[in-house]
Amino acid sequence: MTDLSARRVVITGQGAFNALGKTAAETCDAMKNGRSGIGPLDFPGVERLSIRIGGQVTGYDPAEFFSRQQLTLFDPFTQFAMIAAGEAITQSGLEFEDAELSERSGVILGTSGGGLQTQDENYRLVYEEGKNRVHPFVVPRLMNNSAASHVSMAHNLQGPTFTVASACSSSNHAMGQAFALIKSGQADVIVTGGSESMLCFGGIKAWEGLRVMSKDGCRPFSANRNGMVQGEGAAVFIFEDYEHARARGANILAEVTGFAMSSDASDIVTPNIRGAIRAMRGALRSAGLNPESVGYINAHGTGTAANDRTECAAVREVFGVHADNLMISSTKSMHGHLIGGTGAVELLACVMALREGVVAPTINHEEFDPECDLDVVPNEAREARVTAAMSNAFAFGGLNAVLLLTAV
Amino acid sequence: MSDTATLTVSDRLMDILAEQAIVDRSEISPSSTLEDLGIDSVALVEVIFSIEETFDIAVPFNANEAESGEFDISSVGGMIKAVEDLISSRND
The missing domain is CATH 3.40.47.10 (Thiolase/Chalcone synthase)
Known part of the structure; x- marks a missing residue:
């Protein structure tokens, strides 16, 4: 019998989509160059906000990535997660057609707001515009597990799949669960990370109230720092059992050793x-x-x-x-x-x-x-x-x- | 005229502080500090919100630089003056 305590977890793929770049490599390149992705926010109603900066994804046309049918179902937080997950899975070289691997592979993603933009827009339609009818897919778009479920469906991942919501720790908690599930032998591969898209009028208006946001920039550890600045996007990793990765000759990016x-x-x-x-x-x-x-x-x-x-x-x-x-x-x-x-x-x-x-x-x-x-x-x-x-x-x-x- | 309209800025601010600090109004004086009243940084954010709603003003306040910000929170007296200034500048 396999000794479960000896199981090791490695990362065999990564993907990202955020204000710094539309891939993991672009994001890392921006980090190497100390390039900021923070700038003026651009969305309806921004003129009624006192906080008007953020790390918003720019130059993004969802139609380049998704079909009309998909976009009907994908809130931006799902779109970001789908793009990042696709990149990570491609890099890993994994395919999930085999029934056994498919059932031993899952998706655990973090998010805090989930489909917040979908909620915000539809509340606006019914409360502000007085509409009495909303699109039939509002619920499947806004639910917090929407991103995890769509990644699971798109890649035939039939194992443990769920969403973790613990505010700013959601992604780390999600990846910690992925680590634990593989280590304990409950899965061999978990597509894991997190996604967020709170950059809309209602999302920022709520944060303004707390008085912890900066109006002019994010300056961590600097004596003149004056608050946080929000961003949006996703990053997704492939966490894989080390023996599984080694047996298929995967390129191992790092080992997850502690949580x-x-x-x-x-x-x-x-x-x-x-x-x-x-x-x-x-x-x-x-x-x-x-x-x-x-x-x-x-x-x-x-x-x-x-x-x-x-x-x-x-x-x-x-x-x-x-x-x-x-x-x-x-x-x-x-x-x-x-x-x-x-x-x-x-x-x-x-x-x-x-x-x-x-x-x-x-x-x-x-x-x-x-x-x-x-x-x-x-x-x-x-x-x-x-x-x-x-x-x-x-x-x-x-x-x-x-x-x-x-x-x- | 309603009762609130006849109350001074000082009266209404002290009501807000008394409610937040859960102390009797008589325990608050212009020389009181937020620390004296046991109002911490999180409670202060609620006080600022109440001030804005009560006086229909926008208070320039960032919890990250509460002490050094434009809005004087050094004492209750300082806050009364700051609120009065904001009300008069709104009316200008």
Whole structure:
């Protein structure tokens, strides 16, 4: 009998679609060059918002990717996930025609808002325009599992398939579940990551109310930071059982070695250092790694006063003196905060550090903040040999999820 | 004329703060600080919302730079003055 505890999980494909690029390679290229995808928002009603910037996908014509029938059913968050998943599956070389593999393969995606644009538009039609009839597919478009279900249908993935919603940690929680399912022998392949498309009038109007958004830019760890900036898009990875990947001669991008989650159980919006510490420590323990092994952390790094200060203090506590040797950057400075999709896009930076030896920068770093006195890789990408990389996600609601990848 | 129309800005602001802090109005004075009243950063966002709704004004406030922002929150007296200024600039 196979020893399940020995099962290892590797990444054999990746895809992305967001403000930085329409593929994983384009996204990584932007990160290497410290290029920002944040600019003026463009959608109906933006003039009634006080927040008018975001990491919005531009130059995108859905008709180039999807048929009319598909677009009837696909909210933008589903479109983004479908495009990224297609790229990842193609790169992996996997085909799911074989019944056994198909049944051993699933889809676990994160999202927070799901089909928020579909809800927003249809509420507008019935409340503002007074219409008494909506399109018959409003429900299948807006449901949070729509993206996971369509990826499953498009690629004949008949195994464990569901959606995880834990606000800004959704993608990390989703990928953590993918890792656990493969490790425990319940699946051999999981298409996993996350997607979000909250950049519409109702989506931003709700966030404005919380008074944590920046009107002028995302400047994580910089003393003059003044809030988060939203983004949209998706990233999707192929998590695969190592023996399965090796047997078919797959190109392995990185190994997923650790995952942990925790709940602050304290406040619905204010971060708590203890929860962050427990999640990072748990991920190290899960991977069986010493803190000194970690060369790079992709920070949650939202650019809010509270998150960045708390996250840096948590890193100091977990890593001790090694905190001064490791690099920590927030790529949200470039792609914005994709909420439920953010951890997935950020995992690209971890894979890039491990595979290519390039650490993505924190751009817009203008003023040193003594409360964020770590090596935040300011403004320019850096070449470095990294053998283990951590990705943090600390969500509203106090839900933390941390992944650890190692080079292969 | 309704009761609220005859109340001063100071009265109405103190009502908002008393409700948020769950303290008696008599415990609030112009020299009180938000810290004295136990109003944390999250509660403050609700206070700002109540101020905007009550006085029909837009308060320039970002929770990330609450202390250094345009809207004075250093004391209850400072907030009263800031609200009065916003009301008069709206009427200009």
